[in-house]
Amino acid sequence: MAKETVRVLVTGAAGQIGYALVPMIARGVMLGPDQPVILHMLDIPPAAEALNGVKMELVDAAFPLLKGVVATTDVVEACTGVNIAVMVGGFPRKEGMERKDVMSKNVSIYRSQASALEKHAAANCKVLVVANPANTNALILKEFAPSIPEKNITCLTRLDHNRALGQISERLNVQVSDVKNVIIWGNHSSTQYPDVNHATVKTPSGEKSVRELIKDDEWLNAEFITTVQQRGAAIIKARKLSSALSAASSACDHIRDWVLGTPEGTWVSMGVYSDGSYNVPAGLIYSFPVTCQNGEWKIVQGLHIDEFSRKKLDLTADELSEEKALAYSCLS
Ligand SMILES: NC(=O)C1=CN([C@@H]2O[C@H](COP(=O)(O)OP(=O)(O)OC[C@H]3O[C@@H](n4cnc5c(N)ncnc54)[C@H](O)[C@@H]3O)[C@@H](O)[C@H]2O)C=CC1
Numbered sequence: 626m627a628k629e630t631v632r633v634l635v636t637g638a639a640g641q642i643g644y645a646l647v648p649m650i651a652r653g654v655m656l657g658p659d660q661p662v663i664l665h666m667l668d669i670p671p672a673a674e675a676l677n678g679v680k681m682e683l684v685d686a687a688f689p690l691l692k693g694v695v696a697t698t699d700v701v702e703a704c705t706g707v708n709i710a711v712m713v714g715g716f717p718r719k720e721g722m723e724r725k726d727v728m729s730k731n732v733s734i735y736r737s738q739a740s741a742l743e744k745h746a747a748a749n750c751k752v753l754v755v756a757n758p759a760n761t762n763a764l765i766l767k768e769f770a771p772s773i774p775e776k777n778i779t780c781l782t783r784l785d786h787n788r789a790l791g792q793i794s795e796r797l798n799v800q801v802s803d804v805k806n807v808i809i810w811g812n813h814s815s816t817q818y819p820d821v822n823h824a825t826v827k828t829p830s831g832e833k834s835v836r837e838l839i840k841d842d843e844w845l846n847a848e849f850i851t852t853v854q855q856r857g858a859a860i861i862k863a864r865k866l867s868s869a870l871s872a873a874s875s876a877c878d879h880i881r882d883w884v885l886g887t888p889e890g891t892w893v894s895m896g897v898y899s900d901g902s903y904n905v906p907a908g909l910i911y912s913f914p915v916t917c918q919n920g921e922w923k924i925v926q927g928l929h930i931d932e933f934s935r936k937k938l939d940l941t942a943d944e945l946s947e948e949k950a951l952a953y954s955c956l957s
């Protein structure tokens with residue numbers, strides 16, 4: 626039997642991530658090759674003409690799974706009936722800025738869009754915030770949409786997770802698909818902690834730990850971590866624009882695994898509302914290792930956290946607490 630059509634909202638759809646993301650969704654990369662979709666695309670009036678151009682290209686591409694396109698600058702029309710909301714709209718940082726430098730502009734957008742989603746989205750709508758500062762925008766969205774269950778509001782750290790997999794695979798000269806269970810803890814910022822202590826690689830002689838194979842703790846505890854933390858800035862330096870295709874692809878990975886489930890024995894990183902696991906303060910949107918089943922994520926429990934890691938988990942939590950305070954000061 627054909628599946629019921631799913632409505633997917635992409636905000637900031639005329640921007641560069643939007644341009645990479647909407648064709649992926651229309652091709653089934655996000656929700657599967659048998660899932661029909663209707664795309665809702667929102668942008669602001671100065672981008673209306675460009676947004677219409679994206680809509681024209683979607684029509685021209687004749688995607689079999691694409692059952693309709695709503696392209697609008699009206700937030701209510703954009704949010705009405707959506708099952709999945711990917712929040713990309715906002716102001717990206719430029720070279721030399723930290724992600725929190727775009728705070729005041731973006732938190733006020735997320736506050737107003739929270740209300741529209743709360744009132745008009747489908748019940749049980751799943752929300753992924755991509756726009757920076759991603760964790761804090763998601764927290765603001767959660768606080769100003771109290772009737773959306775907190776488990777439905779997440780932010781993107783899958784790009785950082787995928788970057789960590791990529792660095793390990795390059796270093797070991799193995800397929801990226803054979804590396805798994807890295808963890809991104811904390812903020813989608815330069816304080817995030819990419820942790821390989823539980824990561825493994827599939828080898829012809831079975832699964833081996835990444836530390837055992839790399840045999841270079843100095844590299845793993847320093848250069849590897851800063852490379853992943855600074856990758857966004859490195860892309861901006863190289864492209865003069867922030868990452869787009871990798872962000873779009875990772876957003877698809879995030880939603881796909883959330884909706885369709887993570888493979889047995891594999892976890893992924895998602896920014897989710899902290900329940901105090903691993904002594905991370907409750908009330909922050911913090912990136913944890915999660916597994917997903919039946920459309921629900923669950924934080925992986927019981928992983929050993931050594932002293933080095935503990936400090937890093939706390940440092941990025943402290944930054945998120947500061948961001949939360951700063952966001953509230955921008956709103957008042
Ligand atoms: N979490 C992550 O891993 C990543 C996050 N990002 C963030 O994603 C966001 C988007 O990046 P790009 O697509 O490169 O930026 P962009 O500037 O190309 O596109 C942003 C779009 O949002 C639109 N927009 C602005 N205000 C809006 C509003 N109130 N409602 C709807 N649309 C609005 C703009 O008109 C523009 O079309 C940025 O905040 C960027 O920093 C980027 C890469 C990775």
Ligand SMILES: O=C([O-])CC(=O)C(=O)O
Nearest residue numbers: 718757856857858867868
């Ligand atoms: O660095 C930026 O501003 C864009 C981003 O979030 C990333 O590439 O991780």
